[in-house]
Amino acid sequence: MNMASFPKVSIDFASSHLVFPMLVSVLLGLLLVAILVTRWRTIWGAFTTGPYWPAGIDHRRFFGTIVLTVLYFLAMPQIGDFFPNEGYGFLIASIPFLFLISLLYLHQRTRRQIVIAAINAVLAPTVVWYLLSTAFSLTLP
Amino acid sequence: MIVKMGQEGPLSWEGKMTRLITKLGFATGLAFVTAASSLAQELPKNLRVVIGSTSTGGDTYQAASFVADAMSKHFNINAKVDAVGPTEAFKAIARDRRGTTIMIHHDQSYLGHLYGVKGYEDIFATYKIGPTLTINPGNAYLVPKKSPYKSVVEVIDAAANGTRVRVAIQPGGVSEIGFSALKNAAKIKKPGSEENIVPVNTGSQSDKDQLLFDGQVDVINGSVQSNEQYTRLPENDQKAMRFIWLTAAQETLEQVNEKGLGETSRESLMQYATPKASVTLDGEKDFTFDKDFFILYNKDIDPAIVAAIDAGLKEIYAKGAIDKTMKDAFFVPHFLPSMEATAYLEKKRGDYNKVIEAIRQ
Amino acid sequence: MDFLPQITPLFLTLILCGTVIGIIFGAIPGMTATMAVAVCLPLTYSLGLENGLALLLSLYVGGISGGLVPAILLNIPGTPASIATTFDGYPMTQRGEGESALKIGIYASLFGGLFSLAVLYLFAPALADFAIxxxxxxKFLIIFLALTVMAALSSSMLIGIFSGVLGILVSLIGAYDVSDGGNGEYRLMFDFMEPYLSSGFSLLPVLIGVFGLSSILIEAAAGVPESTSAAKVALGQGKKFRLSIFRGEWINLFRSASIGTFVGLLPGVGGSAASIMSYSQAKTFSKNPKTFGRGNPAGVIASEASNNGLTGGALIPLLSLGIPGDATTAILIGAFTLQxxxxxxxxIGGNPEIWKSMIVAMLIANVCMFAVMYFAIRHIARIVMVPKYILLPVILMMCVVGAYTTxxxxxxxxxxxxxxxLFGYLAHLIRLEIAPFxxxxxxxxxxxxYFVKSLESFGTFTIFFTKSWIAMVLWILIAISIGLSIWMSTSAARHRDET
Structure with missing residues (x-):
């Protein structure tokens, strides 16, 4: 972008992909500076006095969710690869995932609640898989 | 007037409902029967057809649907079209050697590479080229109805005489190749005058139309399908346009159904194509561009699958039903088995490469 | 009344099915109206044009409307066009007025839908000429006007704008899209990202990520407290729905529905801009703008009236220019070409029967949508009572399905x-604002x-002011919107100092 004679401007098509990102980056930088200038006290305060993350959160449930989700995402295409274009990867991976997440979130694991969680874990993915993959013929992993 | 070209049989409404319900898949029993009686051992039962377009309203989706439907019936499989776009489609077939995923795309797949667009590789080296399927003969160039240019020849003449002509295109592919041909023709007519044909790079058809309405360009790339109605508007309408050039070859247009499209007959469409509207390729032959749709496979796909699809499509095209469907939708059936298709497309690529190289500074 | 013969039992059944399926798609986070129309498109071939269009149009109407359910009850926009519904809808749910908020949303949706339908029927060709x-x-100025709402949305103007600009920057990652007129070059990423990010991050996964998944992570971090008994109480509490809520909101209704219809008819501006803009206009012209974002029914009205206003609006360029107004109508083109x-x-002039049958289908679909949702609400609203150990995993799974199929x-x-x-969770920790982002x-x-192309074609910055009277009007609206944000933020700051 050539802005030598503002407000006239000429944009070279070959480099036009950089015009807007550059503008937005500069704006973002200015805003960041403005925030630092007006709020440095608050920000500094947050840095110097604890408690630091991840203190004060439920470690087991938070990191459990993330770990299970990552495993779920990794497993889906792998399993699906054995049955190309059937959507079984989604179905087979979702059932244990749903069950484990439910168990993770339960506070009192009574037999009744575990049974409900298990039924839900089997039923919900099956219904979704059947409706989307078969009835609407959407591609699932 | 209702123009209906769907295969509407005299079904009772109960019949239609049954069909709908069957389609919705509530008749699971049927699915089991189909699965059990599957005849085609070579082909996967579930075939995913990815296309190089993200639109389900465009010509790629339409062309792929014709073929996927016909293959589903013929092979008794479940072929499903997914509009994932070029990058993802190439990735999908690159991953799948088993042939459970195939891709349908058009000339963009190699033109993108010729024009150096990011994300396009040499398809002849990276993938296995499958059969060609059909041609969309609609690639067109238009001017406002009030434009001084009455024909494409006048546009080239104007450029030769030093007038700047602005053409709205989508850069890097099918939309640009006709533009490159115009530049090439101007260069042949008067070297250096190709500089007078300048591109205005834009995106969708609506953006190109809008530029024409705004008077920001003199010529736009469009299509018979999306612009035909604009050519029938009265001249005093800001939106009125006129065809000046169809890039399709004469043999291709001759196969278009006689009614043409909308109210423009095949006869009148042919006025805007070679030989009547001539854009020269090399001073002797005219440049033509047919938008061919074809299949792309993984490089290492089992040759048995390629052969099975070739043979199956040959039978499908021989039966003729697909011809009618395609012609009704303003497509021209064009089946070449994989080997011939590869040679044909490589030649096409070579020709267009020459055009692009000729005008490269 | 020459279209009456088309109203066959099949026609009506299809509309009912379409509306219900559409509402379900719209109500599931991650599934959208666009998707509902796309999956049903192949069905239309065997149905014939009128019936096929009836099905697709009712899917469209249902899908856009269904988006308000998760937006209000779960703070997850069901479709991108219902983002602004979360701003006030969810606070109402937290106050125990979920059911009331849903009803307000449905009434507003019906109004928006019918309004835009009337506009479509009466003025389609004239408006198409205006749109060009x-x-x-x-178009850039319209987008800019919608963007100014970022400043007004958040408690701190500076943080709000920062979050919004960050959102813009993230959206630019990947190729400068050739199909939009860009040059296809990559920016804002490293080479190793190319295989994944060549077309950038997709909107829907980002949307359900920052709204859906991040709220699950926030719940998980808080230990997933079960409070169904509290929810049960909350459901019965709060103000009951009365039609009188709409008293004094007529202007809001008309303005929002008009904005929705109008933005819908501009190709390439996009539906989400409509509800965001109506929301900010409702706030701008409200007597007490500070109650927005804290459960003001007017916010729900503005957002829902405008996103249903889209349905008629987006059909205007489709039917009178052959150009789709949004992503969903782009798929509708497929139904026409298939036939x-x-x-x-x-x-329109050449196919009066099809045109009228479409109008009738939309009319019935809107009424159907209203009836179905109105009677289902009591049950839908109970979703907040489903124990979290069941609800959250299912939402998570649906988010995955939505992201994969988008x-x-x-x-x-x-x-x-x-x-x-994860970004959404992080943003929550460091107090970035999700909505502007x-x-x-x-x-x-x-x-x-639109910005780069404006400069490319006209070669001067002054063009944004001198192009046309429309540009001037847009600048005035932009000035009002910005002025109001500044006024609100300074008066809020003064208020803070006093207390």
Whole structure:
């Protein structure tokens, strides 16, 4: 972008992909500076006095969710690869995932609640898989 | 007037409902029967057809649907079209050697590479080229109805005489190749005058139309399908346009159904194509561009699958039903088995490469 | 009344089915109206044009309307166009007025739908001619106007704008899209990202990531407290719905429905801009703008009236120019081409029967949507009583399905969901504002194209002021919107100092 004679401007098509990102980056930088200038006290305060993350959160449930989700995402295409274009990867991976997440979130694991969680874990993915993959013929992993 | 070209049989409404319900898949029993009686051992039962377009309203989706439907019936499989776009489609077939995923795309797949667009590789080296399927003969160039240019020849003449002509295109592919041909023709007519044909790079058809309405360009790339109605508007309408050039070859247009499209007959469409509207390729032959749709496979796909699809499509095209469907939708059936298709497309690529190289500074 | 013969039992059944399926798609986070129309498109071939269109149009109406359910009850927009519904809808649910908020939303939706339908029927060709007066310049200004809402949305103006600009920057990652007129070059990423990010992050996974997954992570971090008994109480508490809520909101209704219809008819501006803009206009012209974002029914009204206003609006350029007004109508084109019918400037005049049957289908679909949702609400609202150990995993699974299917089966979209889920959680920790971020993300790419193309074609910055009277009107609206944000933030600051 050539802005030598503002407000006239000429944009070279070959480099036009950089015009807007550059503008937005500069704006973002200015805003960041403005925030630092007006709020440095608050920000500094947050840095110097604890408690630091991840203190004060439920470690087991938070990191459990993330770990299970990552495993779920990794497993889906792998399993699906054995049955190309059937959507079984989604179905087979979702059932244990749903069950484990439910168990993770339960506070009192009574037999009744575990049974409900298990039924839900089997039923919900099956219904979704059947409706989307078969009835609407959407591609699932 | 209702123009209906769907295969509407005299079904009772109960019949239609049954069909709908069957389609919705509530008749699971049927699915089991189909699965059990599957005849085609070579082909996967579930075939995913990815296309190089993200639109389900465009010509790629339409062309792929014709073929996927016909293959589903013929092979008794479940072929499903997914509009994932070029990058993802190439990735999908690159991953799948088993042939459970195939891709349908058009000339963009190699033109993108010729024009150096990011994300396009040499398809002849990276993938296995499958059969060609059909041609969309609609690639067109238009001017406002009030434009001084009455024909494409006048546009080239104007450029030769030093007038700047602005053409709205989508850069890097099918939309640009006709533009490159115009530049090439101007260069042949008067070297250096190709500089007078300048591109205005834009995106969708609506953006190109809008530029024409705004008077920001003199010529736009469009299509018979999306612009035909604009050519029938009265001249005093800001939106009125006129065809000046169809890039399709004469043999291709001759196969278009006689009614043409909308109210423009095949006869009148042919006025805007070679030989009547001539854009020269090399001073002797005219440049033509047919938008061919074809299949792309993984490089290492089992040759048995390629052969099975070739043979199956040959039978499908021989039966003729697909011809009618395609012609009704303003497509021209064009089946070449994989080997011939590869040679044909490589030649096409070579020709267009020459055009692009000729005008490269 | 020559269209009456078309109202067959099949026609009506299809509309009912379409509306219900559409509402379900709209109500599931991650599934959208666009998807509902796309999956049912192949069905239309065997149905014939009138019946096929009836099905698709009712899916469209249902899908857009269904988006308000998760937006209000779960704070997750069911479709991008219902983002602004979360701003006031969810606070109402937290106050125990979920059912009331849903009803307000449904009434507003019905109004918006019918209003835009009337506009479509009466003024389609004239408005299409008006729409083509909007070149790159005016479209950029419209997007800019929608972007100004970022400043007014958040408690701190500076943080709000920062979040919004960050959203714009993130939306630009990947190629400068050739199909929008860009040059296809990559920016804002490293080489190793190319295989995944060549077309950037997709909107829907980002949206359900920052709204859906991140709220699950926030819940998980808080230990997933079960409070169904509290929810049960909350459901019965709060103000009951009365039609009198709409008293004094007529102007809001009309303005929002008009904005929805109008933005709908501008190709390439996008539906989400409509509800965001109506929301900010409702706030701008409200007597007490400070109650917005804290459960003001007017916010729900503005958002829902305008996003249903889209339905009629987006059909205007489709039917009178052959150009789709949004992503969903782009798929509708497929239904026409499948039947061998071209849409363009001569369509309405040349096919009066199809045109009328479409209008009738939309009318019935709107009424159907209202009836179905109104009677289902009591049950839908109970979703807040489902224990979290069941509800959250199911939402998570649906988010995954939505992300995967949004581009017809791309695994990276599922990872995008996780990336932006984590981002959303992080943003919550460091007090970034999610709503402006996502608005920036949605509008970023169109802002870029229209801004750069304006300069490319006209070669001067002054063109944004001198192009046309439309541009001047837009500048006035922009000035009002910005002025109000500044006034509100300074008066809020003064208020803080006093207490």
């Amino acid at each position: 007066q909007f070149s790159y310049v005016e 061998g019918l071209q849409v363009g400037p001569l369509f 581009n017809y089966g791309i695994m990276f979209d599922v990872w995008t969901l996780l990336i932006f889920g 996502i608005i920036g993300f949605i509008l970023g790419p169109s802002a870029e194209i």
